[in-house]
Amino acid sequence: MVIGILEVRDLSYSAGGKEILSHVSFSVKRGGFLTVIGPNGAGKSTLLKCAGGLLPYNGEVRIDGRSVRDMNERERAKRVAWLHQNGAGRMPFTVRRFAAMSRYPWRPVLAGESEADRKIVAGALARAGVEELAERSLLTLSGGERQRALLAAALAQGTDILFLDEPTSFLDYRQQVEMMALIERINAEGMMVLMVTHDINHALHASGEILAIKEGKAVWHGETDELLSTSALSEIFETEFKFFSVGGQRRPYAAPAGFVS
Numbered sequence: 001m002v003i004g005i006l007e008v009r010d011l012s013y014s015a016g017g018k019e020i021l022s023h024v025s026f027s028v029k030r031g032g033f034l035t036v037i038g039p040n041g042a043g044k045s046t047l048l049k050c051a052g053g054l055l056p057y058n059g060e061v062r063i064d065g066r067s068v069r070d071m072n073e074r075e076r077a078k079r080v081a082w083l084h085q086n087g088a089g090r091m092p093f094t095v096r097r098f099a100a101m102s103r104y105p106w107r108p109v110l111a112g113e114s115e116a117d118r119k120i121v122a123g124a125l126a127r128a129g130v131e132e133l134a135e136r137s138l139l140t141l142s143g144g145e146r147q148r149a150l151l152a153a154a155l156a157q158g159t160d161i162l163f164l165d166e167p168t169s170f171l172d173y174r175q176q177v178e179m180m181a182l183i184e185r186i187n188a189e190g191m192m193v194l195m196v197t198h199d200i201n202h203a204l205h206a207s208g209e210i211l212a213i214k215e216g217k218a219v220w221h222g223e224t225d226e227l228l229s230t231s232a233l234s235e236i237f238e239t240e241f242k243f244f245s246v247g248g249q250r251r252p253y254a255a256p257a258g259f260v261s
């Protein structure tokens with residue numbers, strides 16, 4: 001059996017007198033790409049927050065066999081970088097400064113930026129294509145620029161796991177294409193990705209595996225190709241889906257039948 005870099009076993013979470021996640025289990029291998037899909041309010045973001053150790057949970061989450069519960073914040077930040085939904089992009093820092101701040105788990109407390117930090121930050125800005133924005137304030141960036149700047153900061157953090165919560169929300173089509181291409185490139189370079197998205201086509205085209213959550217329970221988990229050959233997608237979203245093959249594309253596109261005239 002292949003042991004994943006990220007192992008989630010029997011994960012449950014309750015809040016406000018309600019069970020929001022119920023006994024969810026999955027694992028993601030080193031360098032893998034798993035996307036979590038499901039209807040509004042299914043528990044997807046909560047799942048990400050629990051798996052990243054940001055919320056208290058029942059069950060077990062392990063990274064390379066070590067319980068996330070036993071890690072302090074710096075230890076977790078050495079392993080998992082985040083792009084949060086409506087993330088921290090409204091802070092009054094330049095893109096370079098913000099990316100430099102994300103080196104903190106690797107620095108002794110109160111230590112300044114080292115030459116190695118500066119090189120890593122420069123590399124991250126280049127990988128995310130935001131070198132030209134380096135001295136711009138995050139407050140002045142468009143939505144797409146801000147997402148790339150935040151991704152650069154996540155890369156500068158130097159982790160091998162990336163959590164993405166709706167990375168393309170509020171982006172126009174060109175920015176979505178560029179963002180997803182960047183995420184796929186980062187994954188191809190070896191970063192494990194756990195992504196939540198409402199865009200089923202981003203899930204189908206970028207990820208190796210898909211996990212569907214509904215009312216806090218895992219209702220489907222498998223390789224992305226398997227999802228294309230069943231009625232699972234229609235059942236998950238309770239609306240019929242149709243698939244369209246497009247020349248040159250590895251996988252078909254999916255659309256709710258109600259959208260297709």
Ligand SMILES: Nc1ncnc2c1ncn2[C@@H]1O[C@H](COP(=O)(O)OP(=O)(O)OP(=O)(O)O)[C@@H](O)[C@H]1O
Nearest residue numbers: 015016018020038039040041042043044045046047
């Ligand atoms: N602290 C809390 N107290 C009460 N209810 C909560 C709390 N946190 C989350 N919930 C509820 O849990 C459910 C799951 O929320 P979550 O944000 O994880 O869903 P989601 O699948 O990411 O939704 P969406 O797709 O709409 O973003 C929602 O009904 C939400 O209101």
